[in-house]
Amino acid sequence: MVASIRGSSAVVGVGLTNFHGLPGMNHMEIMAQAVEKAIADAGIHKNEIDGIFSANFVELLTPLTIAEYFGLNPTFMDGTNTGGSVFVNSMQSAAAALHLGLCNVALICYGSNSATGKFTHPPAMRTVEDVYKPRNPISPYALAANRHMHEFGTTKEQLAEVAVSARQWAQLNPAATMRDPLTIEEVVNARMIVDPLGLLDCCLVSDGGAAMIMVRSDRAKDFPKPPVYMLGVGSRTDHNIISAMPDLTVTPAREAAAAAFAMAGVTPADIDVVELYDAFTINTILFLEDMGFCDKGEGGNFVSNGNIAPGGSLPVNTNGGGLSCVHPGMYGMFLMIEAVQQLRGECGDRQVKGAKLAACNGNGGFLASQVTAIFGTEETL
Amino acid sequence: MNKEIPVENPGPLQTFEDNLAKGEFKIQQCKECGQHVFYPRQLCNHCGSSSLKWVEISGRGTVYSTSVVRRKPERGGDYNISLIDLEEGPRMMSRVMDVEPTEVTIGMQVSAHVGLVEEKPAVVFYNKEQGDKEW
Numbered sequence A: 001m002v003a004s005i006r007g008s009s010a011v012v013g014v015g016l017t018n019f020h021g022l023p024g025m026n027h028m029e030i031m032a033q034a035v036e037k038a039i040a041d042a043g044i045h046k047n048e049i050d051g052i053f054s055a056n057f058v059e060l061l062t063p064l065t066i067a068e069y070f071g072l073n074p075t076f077m078d079g080t081n082t083g084g085s086v087f088v089n090s091m092q093s094a095a096a097a098l099h100l101g102l103c104n105v106a107l108i109c110y111g112s113n114s115a116t117g118k119f120t121h122p123p124a125m126r127t128v129e130d131v132y133k134p135r136n137p138i139s140p141y142a143l144a145a146n147r148h149m150h151e152f153g154t155t156k157e158q159l160a161e162v163a164v165s166a167r168q169w170a171q172l173n174p175a176a177t178m179r180d181p182l183t184i185e186e187v188v189n190a191r192m193i194v195d196p197l198g199l200l201d202c203c204l205v206s207d208g209g210a211a212m213i214m215v216r217s218d219r220a221k222d223f224p225k226p227p228v229y230m231l232g233v234g235s236r237t238d239h240n241i242i243s244a245m246p247d248l249t250v251t252p253a254r255e256a257a258a259a260a261f262a263m264a265g266v267t268p269a270d271i272d273v274v275e276l277y278d279a280f281t282i283n284t285i286l287f288l289e290d291m292g293f294c295d296k297g298e299g300g301n302f303v304s305n306g307n308i309a310p311g312g313s314l315p316v317n318t319n320g321g322g323l324s325c326v327h328p329g330m331y332g333m334f335l336m337i338e339a340v341q342q343l344r345g346e347c348g349d350r351q352v353k354g355a356k357l358a359a360c361n362g363n364g365g366f367l368a369s370q371v372t373a374i375f376g377t378e379e380t381l
Numbered sequence B: 001m002n003k004e005i006p007v008e009n010p011g012p013l014q015t016f017e018d019n020l021a022k023g024e025f026k027i028q029q030c031k032e033c034g035q036h037v038f039y040p041r042q043l044c045n046h047c048g049s050s051s052l053k054w055v056e057i058s059g060r061g062t063v064y065s066t067s068v069v070r071r072k073p074e075r076g077g078d079y080n081i082s083l084i085d086l087e088e089g090p091r092m093m094s095r096v097m098d099v100e101p102t103e104v105t106i107g108m109q110v111s112a113h114v115g116l117v118e119e120k121p122a123v124v125f126y127n128k129e130q131g132d133k134e135w
């Protein structure tokens, strides 16, 4: 029996930048703003950081750049790139490295100027799909949405419910990018981008930076803020290009979430707040199903009638998500930070009262990498 | 540059593309487990064997999912992107060419044809010519 990392590490510092109004700054400068805030939040000196976990879409060797930029001399680095899920995946690596004593203070961080800078991808392997010119990343998600509609009768209106719920949460979040009222009709009738996904089924393109500090639990109470404990994590993938995905209606989140819930020793029914990577409206439906918040094929019904909006039975994407709050190329950091802030009780008008357990699911590539994490307050340990 | 170096043992992907340039659509089949492999690989993604042979296939397939990329008319207009399940098992991305992009439906029977997509050789699919071997 391997040692469990349940509860063995905790988040003790988080930092977020503004999500707009950052023209003229590069991704490292935006990241540094977030790191400064996370360090201050944790009450540490930057030289205490000895674990660096980061990846992005604009450069290789990211952990080296970060060590250099901040003047650090890390003992453990992880620059694995699983797409937008990577920071939840990094959190798994950080928890393991902390548990083994390979590092003592882990920094997970990201910054991007996707909206105001030139957004470029480093070279990727040529694939047999390229010649057909899918409009990536939208086309793969559109193909998944269409298959879900075909198999389960999911409707455009149900997809729109996801966008409207996210917007209603964003209206409670002063930091969110999109806060104007939004109706089902506006989402359904928005300009089609890749059928069946219209403009308002797609996430924002924003700037933004985010950073998180983790330590081993034995010293988690030595920091100013209430620690948020890592109770469970699971990471899975089964493809990279969309034509290699075995079933477009079932993502690897099914196995990732099962592993995370098993480690945490809780079930979906125990969860108070859920943060999912909503790059597109279909994502929220797929992940709610795959994680076990509803049965496969029931996601469309589950999100209807405001069930995941403020006042609904399950608070989902309480910051407004990638659809209405922030999406700077990779969103995985932001869903974990929202979970941490909900469990600390720092979320103001959008606070889920008494939240003790949060579930996050990071998505990377084209529904390819799925990483679920369960966080809890001290009483859930 | 590399173009000057003669390729004596092209890799699986290069072989696939060389076949396409000759108008042939062949995929790999594993000699160990018998399953078909696509995209072209060095090892069978089912059983791990390196004993793969190139085979002709029926070319018949079924649309597994479909979408329409919206594009301005002056840039070429809307086009279809589909995932096709080949009769032999593998799934591939392609375009259904003889049906309006919005009229391609999941479950539609289609057949393969080596054609051009924006001037590059590619396997595309037709609905009306189903059953006909086109290459």
Ligand SMILES: [Zn+2]
Residues within 6 Å of the ligand: B030, B031, B032, B033, B034, B035, B044, B045, B046, B047, B048, B049
């Ligand atoms: Zn085989």
